[in-house]
Amino acid sequence: MQPRRVAVLGGGPGGLYAARLLKLAFPASDIRVYEQGDPDTTFGFGVGLAAGTQRNLERADPDTLRDLVTAGARHDMTMQVGDQLVRVRNDHLVGVARTELLAILQRHAEKAGVQLEFGTRHTAGELDAELVIAADGVSSATREGGGFGTRIETGAGLYLWCGAGFALPDAVFAPVRTEFGTFVTHAYPYSGGRSTFLIETDERTWRRAGFDATTTALEQPGIPSGASDEISLRYLEKIFSEQLHGHPLIGNRTRWQRFRTVRCDRWSAGNVVLLGDAAHTAHFSIGSGTKLAMEDAIGLVDALREAPDAATAFARYERSRRPAVERMQELARRSQLWWESFPSRIGLPVERLIVAYMSRAGNVSLDRFARTSPDAVGTALRQYGGQPPEGDLVEWVLDRPLTHGGRVFPNRVTVPELERLHVDLRDPWSAEADALVGRGRAAGGVLVTGPPVREAVLTRLDVAERIRLETGALTAVEAPAGLRDDLAAGLVSGRTDLVRMTEEVA
Structure with a gap:
């Protein structure tokens, strides 16, 4: 089909990549991305692109992949328990700063002729578009509007994302026993001489440490929505001081969360189709939301290129992508359960x-x-x-x-x-x-x-x-x-x- 006007809700990796691929496939189409945030404002730290994801991006858009790999940092992986350490080869994995990832995708989208509009909130119903791609994230307002058969499962463990102002030599998985229980970090370097530190724990340890109270305090009236849990950060940088090499932890809307696995019975309704975290999520320990969203974009554009109309294209897109997504979700479910019970194994x-x-x-x-x-x-x-x-x-x-x-x-x-x-x-x-x-x-x-x-x-x-x-x-x-x-x-x-x-x- 040849869409005349396409609106993309959400200027994250999936939305930007879908817009670029659409414009390359349909140069005459009017493709617009609507992002409620500012172009230079984002949250998060690094994003990992595994070898399989890189191969898929290479086939779809080698120019974008080349810039992402150039901006990224390759690394191997280590696991450390006390004074025991093992290192394994994994240098096909590339860590990229989320800010740099978005800047590259914005630049390539605009280069293809996509119009980017920032700073305003839109709904699917108010947009004058033949097709609406809802790439508005795990808390998708489009999805929550109904019609997609959404089911959300919340994990038992707690985690928070933070960063550090230096580049680790390798990715590292390291548990630390404390007086409250065990905390474990998954940390990895990314571009710009920085590292992501993802830290997990179980609910009993979290409560013993008093972090249920710090989490509640951040939800009180008058606390800025972007505030980080500084009490947790200061405690965690002490117990992970060996991995941090004396550097402090950096927060960016850093708060304790429980992972939400999103599943939808349907990925489209009328002229609206869901993409990425809006349609599905997979636990971060094995399933990258960025990976799935960008691969969704490839599948959606392929379906639109081959189908005679939107309904057929959406059905083909879901039929082609759902098996891979559901397989990833099942792998991620098992991985999530393993990490939530991790302390029992460190002997x-x-x-x-x-x-x-x-x-x-x-x-x-x-x-x-x-x-x-x-x-x-x-x-x-x-x-x-x-x-x-x-x-x-x-x-x-x-x-x-x-x-x-x-x-x-x-x-x-x-x-x-x-x-x-x-x-x-x-x-x-x-x-x-x-x-x-x-x-x-x-x-x-x-x-x-x-x-x-x-x-x-x-x-x-x-x-x-x-x-x-x-x-x-x-x-x-x-x-x-x-x-x-x-x-x-x-x-x-x-x-x-x-x-x-x-x-x-x-």
């Missing part, structure tokens, strides 16, 4: 912990991680098996002996008679899962069973991990032999002691 050697981290959502196999980071994985396997690995990696893992409670098992697939514990739930840290952990404690040892599908197997590995860590009971997980890679990763990650493989088809 593992850091090399085994990095294996647990990489395999937490089920999208990186043990073999794949071993190919990219042989030193870290090799050390983890020696810690697990007592000797250097050889031959087929998964078979080697399954063949290692185990000593537990005075009993010796010749390998990890020899499972004694144990109480069977059937698990068929979505959240391994729910109240229902708590009851299963209690049963495992009473039994003294369990074989965790359930449906023979991969998603269910990954969940029962998490339940088995809880039983193993919280009760010390011998745990075994039953799963189809076709999922042996997942079972091997679970063994090395400390999620289970033993596994039993069946002939069922996964």
